[in-house]
Amino acid sequence: MPARIPEPSRRPLLAVGLGAATVAGVAGALAWRWWHRSERAEISPTRGLRAGAAVLSLAVLLDSGIEHYRGSFENPAMVIAPTLALATLGMTAVEDRAAPYVFGAALAVGAAGVAFHSYNIGKRAGGFDMLNLFYAAPLGAPAALSLAGLFGLAAEHPDVAKPERVAPVAALALLGTAAEAGLLHFRGAFQNPFMFAPVTLPPIAAAATAASGISPLVAKAARPLLLGTALLGIAGPILHAYGIHRNMGGWRNWSQMILQGPPLPAPPAFLGIALAALGALPALERTR
Amino acid sequence: MFERITEPRARDGRAPDVFRPGAWMPMRCHADEEEVDFAIVGTGAGGGTLAAKLAEAGFSVVAFDAGPFWRPLEDFASDENAQGDLYWTDERITGGADPIQLGSNNSGKGVGGSTVHYAMVALRFRPEWFKARSKLGYARDWPLSFDELEPYYEEAEESLKISGPVHYPWGRRRRRYPRRAHPMNASALVLARGAERIGIPWSPVPLATLSAPRGMAHPCVYRGFCIYGCSTNAKQSVLVTFIPRAIRAGAEIRDQAMVGRIEMGKNGRATGLLYHRCGVWHRQKARHVVVAGYSIETPRLLLNSACAQFPNGLANDNGLVGTHLMIHSGPGVWGEMDEEIRSYKAPPSLAVTEHWNYHDEGKDFHGGYAFMSGGPLPGGWAHTLIGARGLWGMALRQEMTRFNRMAGLRIVGETEPKPHNRVELADETDQYGLRIPRVTFSFSDNDRRLMEHSIGSMRAVLEAAGARNLWSDRDSSHLLGSCRMGDDPEDSVTNADGRTWTIPNLWVCDGSLFPTSGGVNPSLTIQALACRIGDRIAAMAKRGELGR
Numbered sequence: 001m002p003a004r005i006p007e008p009s010r011r012p013l014l015a016v017g018l019g020a021a022t023v024a025g026v027a028g029a030l031a032w033r034w035w036h037r038s039e040r041a042e043i044s045p046t047r048g049l050r051a052g053a054a055v056l057s058l059a060v061l062l063d064s065g066i067e068h069y070r071g072s073f074e075n076p077a078m079v080i081a082p083t084l085a086l087a088t089l090g091m092t093a094v095e096d097r098a099a100p101y102v103f104g105a106a107l108a109v110g111a112a113g114v115a116f117h118s119y120n121i122g123k124r125a126g127g128f129d130m131l132n133l134f135y136a137a138p139l140g141a142p143a144a145l146s147l148a149g150l151f152g153l154a155a156e157h158p159d160v161a162k163p164e165r166v167a168p169v170a171a172l173a174l175l176g177t178a179a180e181a182g183l184l185h186f187r188g189a190f191q192n193p194f195m196f197a198p199v200t201l202p203p204i205a206a207a208a209t210a211a212s213g214i215s216p217l218v219a220k221a222a223r224p225l226l227l228g229t230a231l232l233g234i235a236g237p238i239l240h241a242y243g244i245h246r247n248m249g250g251w252r253n254w255s256q257m258i259l260q261g262p263p264l265p266a267p268p269a270f271l272g273i274a275l276a277a278l279g280a281l282p283a284l285e286r287t288r
Numbered sequence: 289m290f291e292r293i294t295e296p297r298a299r300d301g302r303a304p305d306v307f308r309p310g311a312w313m314p315m316r317c318h319a320d321e322e323e324v325d326f327a328i329v330g331t332g333a334g335g336g337t338l339a340a341k342l343a344e345a346g347f348s349v350v351a352f353d354a355g356p357f358w359r360p361l362e363d364f365a366s367d368e369n370a371q372g373d374l375y376w377t378d379e380r381i382t383g384g385a386d387p388i389q390l391g392s393n394n395s396g397k398g399v400g401g402s403t404v405h406y407a408m409v410a411l412r413f414r415p416e417w418f419k420a421r422s423k424l425g426y427a428r429d430w431p432l433s434f435d436e437l438e439p440y441y442e443e444a445e446e447s448l449k450i451s452g453p454v455h456y457p458w459g460r461r462r463r464r465y466p467r468r469a470h471p472m473n474a475s476a477l478v479l480a481r482g483a484e485r486i487g488i489p490w491s492p493v494p495l496a497t498l499s500a501p502r503g504m505a506h507p508c509v510y511r512g513f514c515i516y517g518c519s520t521n522a523k524q525s526v527l528v529t530f531i532p533r534a535i536r537a538g539a540e541i542r543d544q545a546m547v548g549r550i551e552m553g554k555n556g557r558a559t560g561l562l563y564h565r566c567g568v569w570h571r572q573k574a575r576h577v578v579v580a581g582y583s584i585e586t587p588r589l590l591l592n593s594a595c596a597q598f599p600n601g602l603a604n605d606n607g608l609v610g611t612h613l614m615i616h617s618g619p620g621v622w623g624e625m626d627e628e629i630r631s632y633k634a635p636p637s638l639a640v641t642e643h644w645n646y647h648d649e650g651k652d653f654h655g656g657y658a659f660m661s662g663g664p665l666p667g668g669w670a671h672t673l674i675g676a677r678g679l680w681g682m683a684l685r686q687e688m689t690r691f692n693r694m695a696g697l698r699i700v701g702e703t704e705p706k707p708h709n710r711v712e713l714a715d716e717t718d719q720y721g722l723r724i725p726r727v728t729f730s731f732s733d734n735d736r737r738l739m740e741h742s743i744g745s746m747r748a749v750l751e752a753a754g755a756r757n758l759w760s761d762r763d764s765s766h767l768l769g770s771c772r773m774g775d776d777p778e779d780s781v782t783n784a785d786g787r788t789w790t791i792p793n794l795w796v797c798d799g800s801l802f803p804t805s806g807g808v809n810p811s812l813t814i815q816a817l818a819c820r821i822g823d824r825i826a827a828m829a830k831r832g833e834l835g836r
Contacts, residue, residue, distance in 0.1 A: 005447050006344065008532040009307045009503035125472075125480035130454040131492055135471040189467045191500040246501040248509045248520045260509065 016242050017194050024235030028227075031234075045163050046155045048279010052170075053103075053151035054092035055233075055272030060145045061085035062265035067141075070259045077116070081145060084109050088148050092155075100156055106149030113142025134187040140180040144269050147173050151276050163280035164213040170277035171210035174229065177269050178202040188262070194239055198232055202270055205229045209277045212284045219284035226281070230274035236267020292373060293356040293363070296544040296565060298399075303535050304359050306528050307504035307521065316538045320570050324348045327561055327574035329547045329589060332401015333814040334798030335580030336526035336534065337444075341822025343537035347829075350540045350572060352563055355398030357543035358527060364517035368667035371516035374398060374405045378724070380584065381714050385730035388615055392515070393765040395582065399543050400527025402582070403811060405515050407636050408496040408523055409700075410450045411808035412441050412459055412816075414645050414656065420804050426654035426734075427705055427804045431775045431784035432820075434460075440816040440823075445494075448524040448815075449502050452494030458642045467499045470508060475631035475661040476639035478695040482753030488643040493660060495635055496524040496811075510634035512663065526815075545570075548722050550577050550593040550602060550794065558602075558794045564720050576834070578786075578795040580818075583613055583767035586800045587711045588725040590771070603771070603788035603796075608781050610711035613729060613770045614805040618763040619739050620662060620698035621746035622672075623755025629695045636663035644745060645807045653737035655702035656807035659746055662696035669694070676761030695755055697746040700765065702807040703735045711770050766810050771800040785824045786817070793834075797821050 035051070064081035073079055088106045091099040117137035124132050133139065150169070154161030181198040190196060205225035212219035244261035245251055258264065297304050298315060305311035318324050325347035328335045339351040355376075358364070365371065376395035382388050396402035415434035420427045442463060445452075452465030469492035472480065476492070483490035497508045497518070508522035521528050531541060545565040553559040560573040579586045587610035591601035601609055637660035645656035664672060669691055673679045679687050714726040731739075743760050750758055773796075774780025777789035786801055788794045799814050806813070828834050 005443065006533050006536065007503050008529050009505065011501075011503055125477055125484055125490075131469055131472065134468060187468045188500040191467075191502065243501075246506065248506040248522075256509075260507075 011246070013192065016239075020194070020235050020238040020242065023238055024231050028231045028234050045161065045166060045279045045283060046158050049151045049155035049161065049166065049276050050092050052272045052274075052276030052279070053148045053155060054089060055268055055275060056144055056148035056151065057085045057089035057092060057106075059265050059268040059272060060148060061089060063141065063263055064145070066258065066263070066265065067138075080109055081113060081142065085145060085148065088145075088152055092152060100153060103149040103152035103156070107146050107153065108149075110142045110144070110146025110149060113145060114139065117142060133183060138180065138184075140176055143176060147273070151272075163283040166280040167212050167277060167284060168210045170273050170280065171206040173273045174202045174206035174209065174270070174277070177273060178206070181267075192239075192243075198236070198267070198270065201225065201232060202229045205274070205277075212281065216285045219281055223278070223281055223285075226274045226278050230271045230278070233268045233271025233274060236270065237264050240264050240267065293358075294544070296542070297357040298541045298543045303541055304357050306358075306360060306532065309359070309361050313532065313535055315535045315540055317540050318348065318350055318572075320572050323560070323573040323575060324350050325574070326350075326576045326578055327572050328352065328578040328580055328797075329561065330401060330580035330582065330585070330798060331399045331531065331541060332396060332526055332580065332582065332798065333403050333811045334582075334818050335578065336400060336403075336530045337815045337818035338578060338580065338797045338822050339539045339541070340530040340534035340537060341819060342825065343534045343539035345822065345826035345829075347825075348538070349534065350542060350574070351534065352542045352545040352547050352561075353397075353399045353401070354546040355396070355543065357399045357541065358404065358517070360517060360519055360521055360528065364513075364519035366511070366513055366519070368516055368665050371405075371513075374517055376585075379716070379718050380724055381716070381726040382729075383726065384709065384728040388727055388729045388764060388767075390584070390727065393618075393763070394615070394767045395584065398527075399531055399541055400525045403496075403525040404517055404527055406525070406811055407515055407809070409637055409640075409660070409809040410445065410448065410452070410494045410496045410812045411640070411642070411658065413806045413808060413813055414458075414642075415460055417804060417806045424648070424654070428772075428774075430803050431773050431780070437813075437816050437820060440819040441812065443819045444812055444815040447819075448496040448529055449498060450494050450496055450524075451499035453492045456494065457489040457491050458646045465494055469493075470495060470497070470499050470510075470635065470638060472638050473510070473631065473634040473661075473663070474627070474629045475663055475695050478625065478629065478753045478755070479639040479641065479659075479661040479697060479749060482749035482751070483641050483643075485752035486748050488641055488749075490639055490641045493635075493637050493640045495638075497635055498522045498524065508635070512632045512634055512636070512665065514635050516665070546720055547581075547589060548592065548720055550579070550589065552593070552595050552597060552602070552791075556597065556791065558791055576793045576795065578797050579771075580796070580798040582798050583770040583800040584711050584725050584727060586796060586798055587770045588713065588723075591711075591713050592722055598790075603781050603790050603794060605790050606778055606781075608772065608779075610770050611707045611709075612705040612772055612803075613709045613711055613727070614703045614705055614768040614802065615729065615764045616699075616766045616768075616805060616807075616809075617657075617701035617703055617731065617735055617739050618698050618765050619701070619743050619746075619760055620696050620763060621743060621750055621758055621760045622662075622694055622696035623750045623758040624690055625693050625695050625753075625755055628692050630692050631661070631663040631695060632665045634663065637661060638663075641749075642808070644742070651741065653734050653741060655704070655734070655738055657699040657701035657738060657742045658807050659697045659699040659742065659749075662698050664696075666691060672761055677759065695750065695753070697750060698763065699739075699742045699746070700807055700809055701735070701738050701742055702805050704732045705769055705772070705804055706730075706732060766799070766805075768799050768802040768805045768810055771796045772803045773801045774803060785828075786821045795821070795825075
């Protein structure tokens with residue numbers, strides 16, 4: 001085979017990548033400044049967890065809302081995920097006595113969702129083959145709701161959710177999210193080189209975060225990696241918006257292509273988890 | 289297609305840019321008297337692919353097509369009947385015990401050829417088929433082996449960004465398909481479920497339609513009009529893959545140009561060809577002529593080019609041009625499901641079993657067949673009901689109300705190469721004054737046993753999947769052979785490179801080269817052959833062997 005087969009047509013790939021990175025950088029910097037507006041010292045672990053839970057809730061609300069709408073809410077239980085995500089989002093914004101119950105319910109429903117999606121995959125022809133993992137109910141997605149609930153609960157119990165405990169949980173969550181992005185980007189045959197980003201940076205960030213309890217030095221190293229992961233969570237929807245543009249009819253055909261194209265609200269899961277981990281870092285950077 | 293396109297589009301230094309409505313791409317043009325390196329007759333799977341390969345290798349190339357240079361984004365309508373212009377429907381005589389229905393299932397007219405309306409199924413031949421006589425004991429051996437063609441299968445698959453399963457259950461261990469398989473539609477799931485229940489493997493079909501964006505081409509939106517022309521460019525037809533590559537590399541595509549005759553010089557070499565464009569006959573000079581008009585037009589042109597030196601037609605000293613024509617038999621079995629199927633959604637063939645291509649135990653026939661899930665559109669379905677079951681009037685209307693619950697399977701079945709199945713010239717002439725082809729075809733006893741066996745297999749799968757009220761119909765698809773390649777000049781028309789034995793600068797590059805038909809759709813093998821022939825020609829030119 002010749003070294004390189006000429007392409008019949010091209011797209012301005014580099015410009016899009018640089019554009020997305022710039023917009024994400026500016027948006028991230030503005031958000032960071034806003035988040036720090038009254039801050040003298042640093043983010044508390046509680047604030048990080050709560051912000052993480054809020055971002056994850058928003059992502060699940062939109063993602064499950066769109067995807068379950070795509071599935072015509074065929075099973076009435078499909079309304080539970082977006083409804084509960086809306087409730088957890090509310091609980092992260094206000095102080096309410098119901099919060100622990102809502103977060104607990106999200107934790108449980110997310111787990112039930114994973115079980116339900118697994119059942120759906122298993123009963124299809126081919127079972128747990130790649131085709132069904134690609135196109136049937138996504139196996140890992142409901143775990144994001146559990147994670148929102150878990151982070152919410154953790155924020156309520158700072159005595160239990162110590163930074164050295166939050167860090168490995170966040171690391172595991174990052175790995176899971178990277179695995180899901182990897183599966184779906186593999187489905188897209190990594191046709192755009194930027195699709196490799198969420199399967200390279202977050203796993204490295206996860207490793208550093210998991211090990212950040214070992215020494216303050218590692219924790220310090222984890223910080224830029226987590227900031228990069230958070231930035232990916234912002235750049236993702238921008239790149240996915242470009243992905244929608246590359247589908248038939250693009251944004252002029254938005255009502256179909258938001259469903260057929262890459263999922264807009266999925267990448268912010270990286271932002272949510274990174275925020276929770278970033279909240280835990282200051283304490284770990286100081287230890288010993 | 290809302291209006292018939294009669295004027296050439298590719299001329300005056302530009303050709304349609306198929307990716308942008310109304311846009312053009314620059315194209316190098318040659319004068320008729322300029323002697324080009326290669327004049328290629330046909331721009332489909334064979335000719336279009338070869339045009340790109342030769343132009344990229346640095347040769348000057350002009351490729352002719354009798355039909356229009358389509359702009360898929362603008363020309364193709366979501367209308368089964370309006371899209372009939374995609375087929376070669378010029379006058380032809382078809383006969384024999386089992387006359388072939390010519391047109392939609394086997395002949396295209398227009399730049400890109402039949403790949404503009406093919407079902408995009410991109411399967412490789414079973415490796416043993418290349419040595420069918422020595423290894424399986426029937427038909428003939430090809431003059432090349434699977435090993436020789438394998439890198440070119442890979443090249444063709446990569447060039448078309450084939451969307452295929454992560455693991456394909458049959459054939460040799462292979463590199464991963466460039467793109468992932470498409471999701472199954474309900475019709476494909478019927479095959480999958482039935483196959484699992486009777487214990488045979490099934491797989492998503494590797495397809496030449498995008499499952500992820502490629503440059504300016506969008507991924508498939510499962511519109512389902514694939515065999516009536518893809519209006520989204522997701523289908524990786526030659527028109528949107530090799531043709532733009534060819535033009536960019538310096539080839540000229542001449543649309544609406546019907547080639548009527550290959551001209552011969554006194555030294556026994558071809559000197560160029562006569563073609564009809566804009567109402568006038570032109571003469572293009574060329575150092576080499578490649579015929580890529582598929583299994584009917586290729587032998588027709590060779591026979592129509594008979595001259596004093598070659599009174600039986602070109603490359604026809606042994607009388608084999610036009611003989612050993614093959615098709616793929618295509619009986620189908622249909623049944624009614626309890627659930628909605630709506631099989632017209634998405635590409636027509638999404639699931640396949642090649643079980644009976646690779647397992648020979650218990651067969652009462654030679655050869656093999658694959659079957660795939662079916663996906664007729666309503667017009668096509670009505671035709672099937674009228675043709676196969678004779679329904680009409682109220683009975684037809686009532687049956688049509690069950691359309692959304694019908695599921696069906698259809699085979700691509702191997703047929704034997706027989707000398708009496710052939711293309712000849714009739715005495716009648718067409719609109720250009722050229723003698724029209726007479727096509728004769730009859731199934732052999734072996735072909736019939738294969739079809740009966742396949743109907744039993746398809747019934748078993750459909751019944752296992754829960755289908756009721758089963759019935760079967762007969763159809764056929766593809767054309768193969770008629771200018772077969774071989775090792776022996778006495779027993780074939782060309783060598784393994786598609787070079788005719790008798791005229792050293794006359795080549796054939798299309799499905800007519802096939803010595804046997806195999807039980808899979810032929811396009812990928814034609815394109816692999818074209819890629820190989822392109823590389824072989826470039827290598828021969830380097831060694832100075834082209835001029836001999």
